[in-house]
Amino acid sequence: MSLLTSGCRVRIQDLPLLEDPHVCELTALQEIRADEYHLDRKEFANGRVRTPFYLLVRICDVEGAGKARISVYREGGQLLHESVFPFGEPGRYYSHIICYERHTSLVPGTYRVVVFLNGHLLDERPLRVFPADADSS
Amino acid sequence: MDRLRKLLCLSLFLFAARGLATTQSIQVSGRYFIYCDNLRIVFGSGDIVVQSGDVKLRGNVLYYDVSSLRGILYGVAPIESTNAAPASGDIVYFQGIPPRFHTESFGERITHKEDEGLRFQLRKPSLAEFKDYALYFEFREFSVDSRGKIRARTVIPYIMGVPSMPMRHFSVNRGSLEGRTVFYLEDLHYTRAEGLALDSRLRLHLRPFHGDFSLKAVERALFSLPGTPRGLLYSGQLTLRPGKADLLNMGVRGNTGDNSFSLTFSHANRVGIVEYDLSQQFSDRAGSDLFSELRARFALYPFKGFSPQFSFRYNWGRSISYSVSTPLRIKEKIKLNLGIERRILREGFESDQVDLLADFGFETRFFSLDSGFRLNRDILEETSRKNFSVQVPLTPIQLLEKNFSLAITPFYLFNSFPSSNGMETSSSPGIRLLIRSLGLRLPLGLELRPSLAVNHIWDGLREDMTDFQTDLALGRRIGNVDLAAEYGLASRFRSRGFWVEGTHARNLSFSGTFQFHDHINLRLRMILDNDLKPETLTWNGRIGLPWNLQFSSFVIYYIRGDRFQSVELFVEKVFKHKLKIQGGYSLALRKFFIKLLLV
Numbered sequence: 001m002s003l004l005t006s007g008c009r010v011r012i013q014d015l016p017l018l019e020d021p022h023v024c025e026l027t028a029l030q031e032i033r034a035d036e037y038h039l040d041r042k043e044f045a046n047g048r049v050r051t052p053f054y055l056l057v058r059i060c061d062v063e064g065a066g067k068a069r070i071s072v073y074r075e076g077g078q079l080l081h082e083s084v085f086p087f088g089e090p091g092r093y094y095s096h097i098i099c100y101e102r103h104t105s106l107v108p109g110t111y112r113v114v115v116f117l118n119g120h121l122l123d124e125r126p127l128r129v130f131p132a133d134a135d136s137s
Numbered sequence: 138m139d140r141l142r143k144l145l146c147l148s149l150f151l152f153a154a155r156g157l158a159t160t161q162s163i164q165v166s167g168r169y170f171i172y173c174d175n176l177r178i179v180f181g182s183g184d185i186v187v188q189s190g191d192v193k194l195r196g197n198v199l200y201y202d203v204s205s206l207r208g209i210l211y212g213v214a215p216i217e218s219t220n221a222a223p224a225s226g227d228i229v230y231f232q233g234i235p236p237r238f239h240t241e242s243f244g245e246r247i248t249h250k251e252d253e254g255l256r257f258q259l260r261k262p263s264l265a266e267f268k269d270y271a272l273y274f275e276f277r278e279f280s281v282d283s284r285g286k287i288r289a290r291t292v293i294p295y296i297m298g299v300p301s302m303p304m305r306h307f308s309v310n311r312g313s314l315e316g317r318t319v320f321y322l323e324d325l326h327y328t329r330a331e332g333l334a335l336d337s338r339l340r341l342h343l344r345p346f347h348g349d350f351s352l353k354a355v356e357r358a359l360f361s362l363p364g365t366p367r368g369l370l371y372s373g374q375l376t377l378r379p380g381k382a383d384l385l386n387m388g389v390r391g392n393t394g395d396n397s398f399s400l401t402f403s404h405a406n407r408v409g410i411v412e413y414d415l416s417q418q419f420s421d422r423a424g425s426d427l428f429s430e431l432r433a434r435f436a437l438y439p440f441k442g443f444s445p446q447f448s449f450r451y452n453w454g455r456s457i458s459y460s461v462s463t464p465l466r467i468k469e470k471i472k473l474n475l476g477i478e479r480r481i482l483r484e485g486f487e488s489d490q491v492d493l494l495a496d497f498g499f500e501t502r503f504f505s506l507d508s509g510f511r512l513n514r515d516i517l518e519e520t521s522r523k524n525f526s527v528q529v530p531l532t533p534i535q536l537l538e539k540n541f542s543l544a545i546t547p548f549y550l551f552n553s554f555p556s557s558n559g560m561e562t563s564s565s566p567g568i569r570l571l572i573r574s575l576g577l578r579l580p581l582g583l584e585l586r587p588s589l590a591v592n593h594i595w596d597g598l599r600e601d602m603t604d605f606q607t608d609l610a611l612g613r614r615i616g617n618v619d620l621a622a623e624y625g626l627a628s629r630f631r632s633r634g635f636w637v638e639g640t641h642a643r644n645l646s647f648s649g650t651f652q653f654h655d656h657i658n659l660r661l662r663m664i665l666d667n668d669l670k671p672e673t674l675t676w677n678g679r680i681g682l683p684w685n686l687q688f689s690s691f692v693i694y695y696i697r698g699d700r701f702q703s704v705e706l707f708v709e710k711v712f713k714h715k716l717k718i719q720g721g722y723s724l725a726l727r728k729f730f731i732k733l734l735l736v
Contacts, residue, residue, distance in 0.1 A: 010303045014291050016275040018169040020183035022198055024263060060264075077247035114227075114243050120197055120212040121227035121243065126258065 018061060023115050023123035024096065025058035032056065032100055039098065048130040051107070056100040057115050059122065063093050069116040070099060072127075075109065162282040163189040163206075163234055167199070172287065172309050173273040175714070176262050177203045179287070185210065190235035193217040200259050203285045203310060207232045209259055213240065230255050234283050271297055271715035274309045286312030297713050318342045323351075325735050332357035332364075341375070345384075348375035355394070368394030382406070396423035412436045429453045442466040455484045472498040489516040504531045523553040544571040567594035586610040603630045606642065619650040641667055656681035671696045686710050689721075 028049040031042040044050065057070055065088040072081040085099040108131045114124045168183030181199035187210060188194075197212035208231050216224045216238070226240030226248075232255055239255035242248045249256075267273050276289035287310040294301045294309075311319075323336040333356045341348035350373030358366035370392045377385040384404065391398035398421055405414035413435045420428045433449040445463045450456075462476035474496040482488040491514045498507040508527035515521075528548035535542050546569040553562045570591040577585045590606040605628045612621040625643030630636070648662035659678045666672035676692040687709050693702040707721025707730075719732040 010291055010305055014277060015303060016169045016171075016277045016291060016293065018171075018182060018264075018275075020168060020197065022182045022264075024265075071243065073243070073247055079243075079245050112247075116243075122198055122211060123261075124211070124228065125261070 021059055021062045021117050021122065023057060024060040025056065026113060026115065026123060026125050027056050028127060029054045029056055029100075034100075049128065050130050050132050052102060052104040053106075053129075054100050054102050055113065055127075056098065058096050058098050059115070059117060060096045062088065062097050062117070064088055064090050066118045068097065068099050070101065071114045071116070072103075072106070073112045073114065075111065080106075080111070161234055162280045163187060163236065164278070164280045165199070165201070166278040168277070170199075170276050170279060170289070171264065171267050171273060172203075172276070172279075172289070173267045173270045174310060175270050176260070176267065177310075178260060178262055179203065179279065180262070180264070180267065187231065187236070191217075191219040192231075192236055192238070194229055194231065194236075194238065196229065200261050201281070202259050203281060203287060205232075206234060206281065206283070206285065207257060207259065208236075216240070224250050226250060230257060232257075234281075268295070268298065269713065271713040274307070276307075276309070279309070282312065284312035286310060297716070314340070316342050327360075327734070329362060331355055332360055332362045332367075339373070345377055345379040346375060347378055349373055350375075350389075365394040368392060370394070397421065410438045412438065442468075456480070456482045470500050472496065487517060490514065491516060502532070504529050520555045521553075522555070523551075525549075525551040540576065541574045542572070545569070563596075565594055565596050567592065569593075581613070582615075583611060583613050586612070600631065600633055602632075605629070608643065617651055617653050619648075619652075621648050621650075622646070623648070644672070645669060666697070673702075682708070684710070 028044070029041050030044045030050075030053060032054045033040040041056070044053070055070065055072075057068070059068060065086070068085040068087060070083050070085070071079060073079055081103070083099075083101050085097075087097050087099075088094060106129050108129050111127045111129065112124060113127050115122045165179075165181065165185065165187050167181045167185035170179055170181040172179045179199065179201040181201070183197065185196050185199050186193065187196075187199070187208070194210055194216055195214035196210035199208060199210050201208035210229045210231070211227065213226050213229045216229065218224075224238075224240050226242045228241045228243075229238050230240075231238040237255060240250045241256070242250075273295050274289060275293045275295065277291040279287050279289040281287050286308060289307055289309045290305060292304045292307040292309065294304075294307070318339075318341050320339045321337065323338050325333075325335050327333050335354045337352045337354075339348070339350040339352065341350070350371065353370040354367075355365075355370070356367045357364050372390040374389070375387045376383050377387075386403045386405075388401040388403070389399070399418065400420070401416055401418040403414065403416035406412075413433070415434075416432045418428070418430045418432075429452070431449075431451045431453075434446065435448075436444050436446040438444050443463075443465050445461070447459070447461050449459045458478065458480040460476060460478035462474055464472070464474045466472055474494075476492075476494045478492045478494070480488070480490050480492075493512040493514075495510045496508065499505065506527065506529050508525070510525045511523065513522040526549065528546055530544070530546040533542050533544040548567050548569065550565045550567070551562070553560060555561075568591075570589075570593075572587075572589040572591075574585070574587050577587070579585055586609070588606075588608040590604075592604040592606075593601065594603075595601040605626070607626045607628070608624075610621060610623045612619060614620075622645070623643065624645045625641065626639055627642040628637065628639030644664050644666065646662055646664040648660060651657065651659045657680050659680075660676070662675045663671055664673045664675070672695070674692075674694040674696055676690065676694075678688070678690040680688045682688055689705070689707055689709065691703065691705040693704075694700075695702050701724055704722065704724035707719045707723075709717055709719040711717045715735060717732075717734040719734065720730065722729050
């Protein structure tokens with residue numbers, strides 16, 4: 001690699017490297033079963049999310065200790081729900097951390113899920129919750 | 138001194154143009170960016186700075202849509218802009234060059250600043266989605282101009298997931314190609330019929346010339362395949378367009394394999410009430426004479442609904458024809474046309490014929506009428522033929538919520554033609570019926586889809602006959618299985634001598650189709666012969682397997698001959714949306730095979 005980069009007059013330290021934390025997954029699941037090493041997930045049929053559901057966030061390339069925060073806002077802008085997940089130890093590197101929580105009271109509608117890491121907003125996605133009797137076939 | 142002044146002005150102009158060009162782009166720097174042309178989205182992470190004109194935005198995570206020049210930046214620091222009030226937030230939405238922006242902060246409520254109408258959704262692919270494509274780029278900095286062209290710095294292209302040589306500068310997206318000359322490879326594929334074929338395309342925009350050419354290079358000799366060893370097939374068109382209108386069009390098509398070509402020059406325009414088009418075509422093939430034909434058409438539009446036309450065609454030294462027609466349309470309901478056409482042939486034999494024609498038709502709510510009269514005069518043989526036809530289609534009748542339709546068309550034909558017994562005439566009235574249903578529900582969950590066409594004619598008022606075309610499909614769905622029986626019969630009835638004859642237009646067949654989501658699709662079909670004995674069995678199957686593998690099978694078994702006519706069994710997998718590997722058995726090739734295909 002160093003031969004290649006020197007041939008192109010590109011320094012190795014200048015190469016693009018993904019080393020900053022970023023959200024690599026934000027999804028709503030019907031069911032999660034987790035033990036110390038495994039996480040089994042069951043997705044909603046046709047992708048139609050219905051209450052109750054699990055909200056799962058995976059943040060990649062995280063270093064040290066910190067706090068992840070998942071906030072759910074109404075489409076109108078009011079904060080509905082907020083959860084904080086402390087994690088990690090100083091000086092250690094984590095290829096990813098997974099946070100998840102169960103939501104049982106969200107009525108059908110459109111929401112915004114916002115992910116913060118150590119106070120900085122990392123990502124935000126819309127979430128649509130369908131009525132319980134929505135077609136699941 | 139004068140020359141120095143000119144040089145100074147030119148330098149200033151170039152400097153201003155460069156400055157203008159600089160403001161017409163967005164510069165973005167950070168620690169990591171990834172881009173894939175299939176998604177047309179840039180994802181970035183780590184100390185991101187977006188700068189354009191006097192606007193400077195800072196954040197940690199970026200999604201940027203190159204198609205719409207819109208981006209979302211997360212984790213935003215205070216925004217620097219000389220023309221806007223100080224702003225800050227957790228998210229900034231920005232759009233255009235230089236960007237207009239809108240910020241949002243997430244506390245107990247979401248608070249907005251600046252232009253709230255600027256909030257939008259962007260597709261946010263995961264990193265795995267980017268890396269699933271055959272070609273993607275990782276880089277440290279980039280700039281985007283108003284055409285969507287992305288110039289990146291410190292770039293690593295990834296080809297089929299493998300990093301290739303890093304580059305200091307590279308255009309990872311050429312931007313909008315509208316109005317630009319480009320040459321590109323469209324496809325590369327291999328088949329036994331064509332050999333290795335390379336498809337490419339040239340879009341030419343060199344004012345005043347604009348063209349679009351398709352080129353296909355074929356190589357067979359290298360793979361010991363029969364046919365022309367190699368060749369080039371080309372087709373396309375070139376337009377001379379000095380202003381907004383086309384002055385001259387040229388169409389070209391050729392094949393070096395059989396030394397054939399076709400070249401057509403054409404020009405069309407409208408001047409006042411006169412519309413005209415002229416064309417000259419040349420074509421040739423090895424072993425044949427050059428074909429050359431001149432065509433012209435003039436049309437007048439003196440008032441709405443009336444457009445007399447004159448057409449002329451001259452095949453150099455062989456034939457000439459010209460025609461005049463006067464179509465008249467009154468209130469879009471009544472049509473009338475009178476015309477004359479003359480055709481002179483000098484190709485092997487001589488012929489000189491004149492046609493006089495008159496057409497009349499009208500539409501009402503319940504029926505329409507179309508009639509036509511032709512008088513043909515052979516000037517060399519001094520004979521004449523006449524024919525007249527009229528048909529009156531009644532408005533189709535729809536029943537059972539349009540599931541059942543009945544269309545009735547009475548018609549009449551008259552012919553007068555020369556024979557060895559002098560002039561002969563024939564007069565034939567008739568009626569045409571078309572009965573069709575989209576599906577009738579029967580007991581036991583069966584569904585019947587019948588279609589019946591009846592054509593009755595009193596041929597020359599001497600003999601009458603009735604033609605029937607019957608199609609029947611009977612089906613039932615049980616769970617995920619569709620069962621169907623299909624049959625088609627063409628038959629004729631003559632009342633004289635009570636003669637009935639019929640043939641199987643479509644032999645009786647039974648089929649069963651099993652479909653389970655997109656993973657499994659199986660179809661078995663048995664076709665019976667004319668004596669209602671099983672003749673052929675066909676099988677189509679496609680099953681999705683783990684690891685994105687797919688098993689496909691295609692079998693034709695000839696029952697009466699007790700042998701397989703075709704067997705194709707193979708497993709295939711597509712890599713990175715571009716490369717397909719197939720492996721299996723083919724009876725046509727009589728061997729097992731492994732194929733590598735670009736898709």
